[in-house]
Amino acid sequence: MLDTNATMPAMSTRVVWLFDIDGTLLFTDGAARDALSLAIRDEFGVADDLRDIPFAGRTDPLILADIMTKHGLAFRNGEESRFWATVYAHMDALMTPGRGYLLPGVHGLLDDVAAERAWVPALLTGNTAEMARIKLGHFGIAGRFAFGAYGEEAPDRNALARVAVARASDRFGVPAERCIVVGDTEHDIECARAAGARVVAVATGVRDREFLAARGPDLLMDDLSDPAPCLAMAKEVGA
Known part of the structure; x- marks a missing residue:
C-alpha cells in the first residue's frame, strides 16, 4: 500500500524525507505524456502529442488544465473522473516490462x-496518487513510503509542500525544518522554501546542475549514486 496512516512515536522520528518521483527516482520514457495524449483522443477526439505542454515539476491537474485551455475544452458533471480513469488505464497499458528505469542510487538511498x-x-x-502508484509499482518501490502528498491535494506545488510538511507534523511530530525535499527541478527547491523545509536538488532530470545551483538548494548532487552527502545532511538536520 502506497500511503498508510501508520505512525511512529513522535519522539522517535527526527527526519522526514519528501521524495519527488519523475526525474528524481525514475523515468518512464514519457509514458504519462503518452497516456494523457491518448485520453484526450479517446474522450474528446483531439489528436495532440502534447510536446508543447510543460510537465517537469508540475502537478498533474495543472498539466491537464493547460491541455484543456489549449484546446478550449471543459468537463461536464462526472466527465473529469472518467477522463482520469481513461488516463490510468492507458498508463497501466503503457508501462510494459522494460519501459523506463530507476535512476542511479535510488534503491541504495531508500535502503539507507x-x-x-x-x-x-x-x-x-x-x-496524482493513482499515477504515483502506477509508476512506483512498475519498479517495485510503491511500498517504500510511509505517506504522500499528491497533485490532486493542492492547487500548486508550493501549497502541496505545505500539505506534506503538515502531514509530517501531524503523523510524526516532525517540524518543517526537519523535512528534506529531494527533487530535480526549480519547483522542488521553491516549494521546499515555501514550506520551510530543507532541499536536496539532483541534476538527474531536465534541469542541469548550473540551472539548479542558481536556485540555491541546501545541497546539490549530480545523482544519488553516492548518497553520503545527503545522508550526512539528514543526520545534521535531525541532530
Whole structure:
C-alpha cells in the first residue's frame, strides 16, 4: 500500500524525507505524456502529442488544465473522473516490462533511509496518487513510503509542500525544518522554501546542475549514486 496512516512515536522520528518521483527516482520514457495524449483522443477526439505542454515539476491537474485551455475544452458533471480513469488505464497499458528505469542510487538511498529508525521516507509529488502508484509499482518501490502528498491535494506545488510538511507534523511530530525535499527541478527547491523545509536538488532530470545551483538548494548532487552527502545532511538536520 502506497500511503498508510501508520505512525511512529513522535519522539522517535527526527527526519522526514519528501521524495519527488519523475526525474528524481525514475523515468518512464514519457509514458504519462503518452497516456494523457491518448485520453484526450479517446474522450474528446483531439489528436495532440502534447510536446508543447510543460510537465517537469508540475502537478498533474495543472498539466491537464493547460491541455484543456489549449484546446478550449471543459468537463461536464462526472466527465473529469472518467477522463482520469481513461488516463490510468492507458498508463497501466503503457508501462510494459522494460519501459523506463530507476535512476542511479535510488534503491541504495531508500535502503539507507529505511535503516535509520528515526527517519521516515515519504512522497511529495505532482503526480496524482493513482499515477504515483502506477509508476512506483512498475519498479517495485510503491511500498517504500510511509505517506504522500499528491497533485490532486493542492492547487500548486508550493501549497502541496505545505500539505506534506503538515502531514509530517501531524503523523510524526516532525517540524518543517526537519523535512528534506529531494527533487530535480526549480519547483522542488521553491516549494521546499515555501514550506520551510530543507532541499536536496539532483541534476538527474531536465534541469542541469548550473540551472539548479542558481536556485540555491541546501545541497546539490549530480545523482544519488553516492548518497553520503545527503545522508550526512539528514543526520545534521535531525541532530
